[in-house]
Amino acid sequence: MPRLVVILGDQLSPALASLEAIATDDVILMAEVMAEASYTKHHSHKLVLIFSAMRHFADTLQQLGHQVLYLKFAEYPSVLSMTDAVAYALTKHPELSSILLTECGEYRLEQEIARWQEQFNLPLEQLSDDRFLCSRQQFANWAKDRQQFRMEYFYREMRRYSRLLMNDKNQPEGGKWNYDKANRKACPPDLAQIPPLQFEPDAITRDVMVLVEQHFTDNMGDATTFRLAVTGKQARQAFLHFVEQQLAQFGDYQDAMLLDQPFLFHSICSMYLNIGLLDVRWMCLKVEQAYKDGKVPLNAAEGFIRQLIGWREFVRGLYWLLMPEYKTRNTLAAQRPLPAFYWTAKTQMRCMQQAIQSTIDYAYSHHIHRLMVTGNFALLTALNPDEVTDWYLAVYADAFEWVELPNTLGMALFADDAVLASKPYAASGKYIQRMSNYCQHCPYDVKKIYGEGACPFNALYWGFLDRNSEQLGGNARLQLAYQQWHKKPEQEQQAIRQHADLILNSLEKL
Ligand code: DLZ
Ligand code: SF4
Numbered sequence: 001m002p003r004l005v006v007i008l009g010d011q012l013s014p015a016l017a018s019l020e021a022i023a024t025d026d027v028i029l030m031a032e033v034m035a036e037a038s039y040t041k042h043h044s045h046k047l048v049l050i051f052s053a054m055r056h057f058a059d060t061l062q063q064l065g066h067q068v069l070y071l072k073f074a075e076y077p078s079v080l081s082m083t084d085a086v087a088y089a090l091t092k093h094p095e096l097s098s099i100l101l102t103e104c105g106e107y108r109l110e111q112e113i114a115r116w117q118e119q120f121n122l123p124l125e126q127l128s129d130d131r132f133l134c135s136r137q138q139f140a141n142w143a144k145d146r147q148q149f150r151m152e153y154f155y156r157e158m159r160r161y162s163r164l165l166m167n168d169k170n171q172p173e174g175g176k177w178n179y180d181k182a183n184r185k186a187c188p189p190d191l192a193q194i195p196p197l198q199f200e201p202d203a204i205t206r207d208v209m210v211l212v213e214q215h216f217t218d219n220m221g222d223a224t225t226f227r228l229a230v231t232g233k234q235a236r237q238a239f240l241h242f243v244e245q246q247l248a249q250f251g252d253y254q255d256a257m258l259l260d261q262p263f264l265f266h267s268i269c270s271m272y273l274n275i276g277l278l279d280v281r282w283m284c285l286k287v288e289q290a291y292k293d294g295k296v297p298l299n300a301a302e303g304f305i306r307q308l309i310g311w312r313e314f315v316r317g318l319y320w321l322l323m324p325e326y327k328t329r330n331t332l333a334a335q336r337p338l339p340a341f342y343w344t345a346k347t348q349m350r351c352m353q354q355a356i357q358s359t360i361d362y363a364y365s366h367h368i369h370r371l372m373v374t375g376n377f378a379l380l381t382a383l384n385p386d387e388v389t390d391w392y393l394a395v396y397a398d399a400f401e402w403v404e405l406p407n408t409l410g411m412a413l414f415a416d417d418a419v420l421a422s423k424p425y426a427a428s429g430k431y432i433q434r435m436s437n438y439c440q441h442c443p444y445d446v447k448k449i450y451g452e453g454a455c456p457f458n459a460l461y462w463g464f465l466d467r468n469s470e471q472l473g474g475n476a477r478l479q480l481a482y483q484q485w486h487k488k489p490e491q492e493q494q495a496i497r498q499h500a501d502l503i504l505n506s507l508e509k510l
Pocket of ligand 2: 268349350351352428429430433438439443444445446455456457465
C-alpha cells in the first residue's frame with residue numbers, strides 16, 4: 001500500500017530513517033510553508049539556507065527515482081502549514097493509505113503532526129531519528145535514576161558507546177576524558193586567519209534569495225549576501241576545509257574572540273549538521289582520523305567531538321525529556337524586555353556590537369559570543385526568557401528549538417532550575433577583556449566598575465549577584481564571587497548598586 005512520506009526542512013539526509021524505509025510506489029512530500037517560515041522571525045539567511053537546501057535535496061531524490069511532490073513557497077494558496085500540505089498531497093494522491101515520517105525536531109510541530117492520524121483518518125507511523133547517536137528513549141533511560149543531569153557523565157558514556165578517541169583498553173585517548181582547560185586561550189590578533197569556505201549561489205539559490213527578499217522584508221539580514229553551502233556535497237567540502245585548515249587551532253582558541261573576526265577557528269558547520277546535510281558520525285570520524293594522523297592535537301579533536309556527541313546529544317535528550325514544561329521555567333523571575341540593539345547592533349558596547357553584527361551579517365556567531373556576550377548580558381540584565389529564547393531561535397541559522405532552548409534557557413540564562421548548568425555563567429567585563437581584544441576598541445572602560453564611562457558588565461555583574469543573593473548565595477561554585485562582593489566596603493557596594501540600577505533603567509542608551 002503506497003504511503004505519503006513527509007520530509008521536513010531539517011531532515012535533508014539521504015540516510016534519514018523514513019528514506020531508508022521507502023518503497024517504490026510511496027510519494028515523498030516536501031513543502032515550503034508559511035507556518036514553518038514564520039513561527040519565529042527567522043534570519044533571512046536561515047530561510048534561504050533551508051528553502052534552497054530543500055529544493056536541492058528534492059532534485060536529488062527525484063534523480064534517484066523517487067516520486068516527489070514539492071510545494072514551493074506561495075505557489076499553493078491553500079497551503080500555509082505542514083498540515084495543509086499533507087491535506088493537499090492526499091487530495092492529489094487519493095491512492096495513499098498511510099503517512100510515514102521521521103520524528104521531527106520541535107515539540108510545537110510534533111503536536112501538530114500528532115493530530116494527523118485523526119484529521120486524515122489514516123495510520124501515521126513515526127520513526128526514531130537515528131541521525132542522533134542517542135535516541136530519545138535511550139536518553140530517558142540514562143536520565144531515569146539520576147537526581148542531576150551532568151553533561152560530563154553522559155559524554156563519557158557516549159565516548160564508550162561510540163568508541164571515538166578510546167584506546168584498546170576502552171580508556172580515553174591520552175588518559176583524560178576532557179581537555180577543556182587547554183581550550184581557553186586568548187588569540188593573538190596577528191595569528192593568520194583562514195576563513196570558512198563560501199559558495200557562489202547557483203540558479204536555485206538565487207531564485208530563493210529573491211523569494212526571501214520579496215516575502216520576508218522585515219527579517220534580520222540581507223538575503224543577497226548569502227554564501228552558505230546548500231547541498232551535502234558542499235557541506236562536506238566546507239567541513240573538510242575546516243578539518244584541514246582550522247581544526248588544529250580550534251582547540252586552543254575555541255573560547256577566544258577577536259575584533260572583526262567572527263569565525264576564528266570555528267567550523268561554521270552546525271547549520272549544515274542541524275538540517276541533515278552533514279552526518280555526525282562522519283564528522284567525528286574525520287576529526288578522529290586527523291588526530292590519529294598527527295595533523296591536529298588531542299585537545300582540538302576531543303573538544304570538537306565533545307561538542308557533537310556530548311553537548312549536542314545531551315541538550316536534545318533534555319529537551320525531549322522535559323518539554324513542554326521546560327519552556328515555561330523562569331528561575332530568576334526575569335522580566336525586562338529585549339533592548340532594540342539585539343536586532344540592530346546599534347550599541348556602543350563593542351563586545352555586544354561585534355556579537356550582534358556577525359549575527360546580522362552571517363546568521364552566525366560562535367558559542368562564546370552567544371554564551372558570554374549576548375547571553376551573559378541578558379542574564380545580568382534579567383531579560384525576559386521568552387523574548388531572549390525567541391531571539392536566539394530566530395537569528396541563528398543553526399537554531400531549532402531542541403538545541404536552542406536548553407542552550408539559552410538553561411545555559412545562558414540559568415532559568416531552568418539548574419537542570420543544565422550548576423551555576424550561572426555570569427561574568428564581568430574582566431572575562432571579555434581576557435578572552436578578546438574588544439575592550440581596547442570600546443568607549444567604556446573595562447577597569448572601572450561604576451561612574452562615568454564604566455564598563456556596564458562590571459556593575460551589572462555585581463548587581464546580579466547582589467540582587468539574587470537569596471537564590472544563589474548558597475551555590476558552592478559562587479562562593480568565591482560572593483566572598484569578593486562581601487569584602488567590598490558598604491559604600492562601594494552602594495555605588496555599584498546605584499550604577500547597576502542606572503544601567504538597568506536605561507538599557508537602550510548603552
Ligand atoms: C525552519 C523551517 C523553515 C523556515 N521552513 C520550513 C518549511 O517551509 N518546510 C519545512 O518542512 N520545514 C521548514 N523548516 C523546518 C521545520 O520548522 C522543522 O522541521 C521544525 O522546526 C522541527 O525541527
Ligand atoms: Fe564589552 Fe565592557 Fe569590554 Fe566594552 S569594556 S567591550 S562593554 S566588556
